[in-house]
Amino acid sequence: MRHYENLVIVKPTFTAEEIQASIKAVEEVITSNGGEIAATNAMGMRKLAYPIDKNERGYYYVIYYSVAPAAIAEIERRFRINEDLLRFVTIKYDSNREIKAWNGLVEKANKASEAPKAEEAPKAEEVSATETPKEEEAPATEAAAE
Amino acid sequence: MSEKRKYKKRYCKYCEAKVDFMDYKEVASLRFSLSERYKIMPRRLTGNCKRHQDMITVVIKRARAAALVPYTVSRKQVVTAPFENLR
Numbered sequence: 001m002r003h004y005e006n007l008v009i010v011k012p013t014f015t016a017e018e019i020q021a022s023i024k025a026v027e028e029v030i031t032s033n034g035g036e037i038a039a040t041n042a043m044g045m046r047k048l049a050y051p052i053d054k055n056e057r058g059y060y061y062v063i064y065y066s067v068a069p070a071a072i073a074e075i076e077r078r079f080r081i082n083e084d085l086l087r088f089v090t091i092k093y094d095s096n097r098e099i100k101a102w103n104g105l106v107e108k109a110n111k112a113s114e115a116p117k118a119e120e121a122p123k124a125e126e127v128s129a130t131e132t133p134k135e136e137e138a139p140a141t142e143a144a145a146e
Numbered sequence: 147m148s149e150k151r152k153y154k155k156r157y158c159k160y161c162e163a164k165v166d167f168m169d170y171k172e173v174a175s176l177r178f179s180l181s182e183r184y185k186i187m188p189r190r191l192t193g194n195c196k197r198h199q200d201m202i203t204v205v206i207k208r209a210r211a212a213a214l215v216p217y218t219v220s221r222k223q224v225v226t227a228p229f230e231n232l233r
Contacts, residue, residue: 007171007212043171049216058213062171089212091170101167 001066003038003093003102006030008079009058009086012045019059022084027063029078035067039109052086064106156193160202168201170208173215179206183219 008026010019027037043060052058067075072090079088093102159178168175179187179194179202186206189199209215 009213048213049210050213052213060212087211087213089208091208097166101169104167105169 001036002069003064003066003099004035004072005091005093005102005105006063006065006075006079007089007091008061008063009048009052009088010061010084011086012055012057012059014059014084022082023061025082026061026079026085029075029082030063030065030067033067033071033075035065035071035075037063037065039064039106039113041109041112048086055086058086062109064102064109158193158195158198160198161195165198165201168205170205170212171214173209176202176206176209176215180215184216 006026008023010022014022027040030037041062041064043062045057045059047057048055076088076090079085093099170176179192179199181187186203189196192199194202206215210217
């Protein structure tokens with residue numbers, strides 16, 4: 001068993017339920033290949049640094065898990081087939097120092113997911129509230145740059 | 147030594163902070179080693195030591211693949227306060 005981290009970017013055109021469903025499918029791929037998910041971290045809808053397939057934004061989701069190294073090829077193959085994903089990044093945590101960092105990241109992610117669980121309902125409102133001014137901001141900065 | 151030194155005496159900021167591991171998801175911390183066009187700054191300008199420069203190059207390239215940091219910025223897109231539009 002080796003420690004890994006996978007970042008997936010889900011298409012932004014989906015509704016919240018569809019995003020959750022496709023994330024569940026991603027986790028299913030990992031667990032069905034013998035992986036043990038240690039922690040997950042939803043980074044939420046973000047603006048992409050550059051457009052991917054003409055999408056300007058994407059839903060970021062990070063999964064920390066440990067799995068036998070041989071299974072990674074199959075997991076990546078399944079991700080490549082999956083059309084819900086704009087991009088995935090797999091990172092291996094191999095050396096002692098990296099494993100230490102992985103443990104730290106897992107702890108941090110678990111803490112973060114435990115704490116705001118009670119606030120999840122208002123959070124959704126906040127996201128929609130904060131997103132609207134963002135879109136107004138973006139064209140403003142572009143205009144300033146020109 | 148007749149040539150004037152353009153930059154201050156350099157030291158590795160990461161060594162000073164005793165950084166052992168960098169996370170590619172923390173975009174703000176990568177900013178130091180990126181130029182305003184999002185090129186990786188050379189070691190001779192930032193003063194990073196070899197070990198940390200090797201770490202940061204790997205981390206920046208990961209962040210680029212994950213669309214957290216752009217590969218290039220065209221002249222139109224260069225913003226005076228970068229990363230604020232990414233947040």
